[in-house]
Amino acid sequence: MGGTRGKKMLKTNNDQNLFLRLLLDMGEMMLKSGAEVSRVEDSLSRMGRAYGAPHMDAFVITSSIVLTAGFGDGTVVTQTRRIEGSGGNDFTMLEALNELSRECCASPLPLKELRARLDEASSLVPAAGKLYLGSMLASGAFAVFFGGSLWDGAAAAAIGALVCLLQLKCSRYIPGAAIFNLLVSFVTGAVIGGLSKIFPALDPGMIMIGDIMLVIPGVAITIAIRDTLVGDTISGAMRLIESLVKAAAIAGGFMLALLLTRG
Amino acid sequence: MLIQLITALLGALGFALIFNERKKLMPFACLGGLLAWGAYLGFAALGCGVFSAVLQASALAALYSELLARRLKLPSTVLFIPSAVPLVPGGSLYYTMQAAVYGDRAALALRGSETLSWAIAIALGMSLVRAYFGAESRLKKQRASKKSAS
Structure with a gap:
């Protein structure tokens, strides 16, 4: 042995x-x-x-x-x-x-x-290029997946790169994941709102959905529920609350941006 | 539908990149995303409700990742997470939010509960498969230790 x-x-x-x-x-x-x-x-x-x-x-x-x-x-x-x-x-x-x-x-x-x-x-951290490429691909693909046009996909991909930039460069200066997510979603939401004013053919909703997929803690919520089901209740509860607060912060950020750009 | 399948595959690839998947495993991640969304569409076409279609699609994605992970000697999370990404209710969350912005309480309750039940369905489907594989490997271990004892 x-x-x-x-x-x-x-x-x-x-x-x-x-x-x-x-x-x-x-x-x-x-x-x-x-x-x-x-x-x-x-x-x-x-x-x-x-x-x-x-x-x-x-x-x-x-x-x-x-x-x-x-x-x-x-x-x-x-x-x-x-x-x-x-x-x-x-x-x-x-x-x-x-x-x-x-x-x-x-x-x-x-x-x-x-x-x-x-x-x-x-030391096996991913190259920044891989993260940018992944973010652009994922947000672009999901904008089209949920019903956007190819142009919406392209816009979502461009803004996906912005989301990735914020995540890489700014997250360490902002205390707390919730506040950071609120800021990220507000900035992206405002940029999307502005962009769709300039190009009226774009559907801001679809672009937002694509970029939401990058920040929404969908995987974390799934893991939280799984942890709870297999008996790791503390971890499950912590992760669930964390994810729900994060999701609410993201929703709040986009909502502020929507209110700002709607009128 | 074809567009959804292609973009589900590309979306899974995107997340595989973000999660620093090894190059060799990228095709398996893409295939997993395609499989999960294809299964969802299939079960929905067969008349399953959204909850049960998502649950079964998630279970199928988990089965795929467990079997493949066992074969390649990997932790199954590495395959399951990118595969399950197309099932994540991003659209549903957006509509929940929109309902909140427009102050539409009925839509908010409807969309909100829809988003939550999607998440629960993904977790349940995956956990069922995990439970089976966990029990199986525990049984095997027990048998092996009995054999070595006798």
């Missing part, structure tokens, strides 16, 4: 502490790249057992991780981590972490190597 092999990995108390810190880093990265809480708990527990801690206790919610490891030599170590911000999705990173956990459970890597592999995974 992994337990006997793992014991040699963590000789001192220092190693055990360092190992838990690495596990918390890994858990945080998993949450931020879109893993469900149940998967994070499962992966961290498996990793711990592979490294010689038969008694693993992982409590993960979207905003914090509490991890207790009871090692074979009788020592018990607990560490906690506050997770700032709500998780996004980064599937390349998620896959890399999944692969890393699979490897470590089969045969534990030395801690230095584990550290290096985690750093490597965290």
Whole structure:
């Protein structure tokens, strides 16, 4: 079993502490790249057992991780981590972490190597070009999908690039996801309203729907309901409230823009 | 309808890009989006109500992602999320908002509950499939540990 092999990995108390810190880093990265809480708990527990801690206790919610490891030599170590911000999705990173956990459970890597592999995974951020292209494609496609013309799609794609720009450049200066979303949807709504005044052939509703798809937390709401259904009630409730507030903020922003440009 | 299928595929591709999907998996994400919306249209054409059509389409997308994920040894989320994106009720949310702007309470209640029931249908369909696969893998593990014990 992994337990006997793992014991040699963590000789001192220092190693055990360092190992838990690495596990918390890994858990945080998993949450931020879109893993469900149940998967994070499962992966961290498996990793711990592979490294010689038969008694693993992982409590993960979207905003914090509490991890207790009871090692074979009788020592018990607990560490906690506050997770700032709500998780996004980064599937390349998620896959890399999944692969890393699979490897470590089969045969534990030395801690230095584990550290290096985690750093490597965290450097897998997508190129900005990929995000712009994706935003334009998605918003353009969905404007047409919901009944817009090709011109509406083109306009939605152009404004999709603006949404992506705001998300990349401005989100870090604005406290709170709700306020940021209110601003983004107000700015995009106002631009769409102005654009449709200049080009009356455009349907502002369809363009807005396309761009709403970029910011609306549809996936998050789905995951929230799923978390609740499988028994991760705290995470489910937190994510649900967060998403509903976000959706309301988005609706509020677009509503303000609609009121402004209607008359 | 053809336009909807094509744009569902492109929309899924767009979100696969935003979510930093690996290049190799992009075709599977596109196919998933096409499958989910195609299934929705199919079930709706068969006379299913919106709730049950969305639920079944979401379940089918989840089944597709679970089977493929198992085959390729991936977390299934990586395939399910872009596939389910065309099912997200963006249009419905917009009409809810519009009703709120125009102060039309009846439309607001109607559109609002429609948006919410879409979201619940997606989550339910996906969770049912997940529950099945979760139970199956747990059973397998139990059997394997019994075998190694005896």
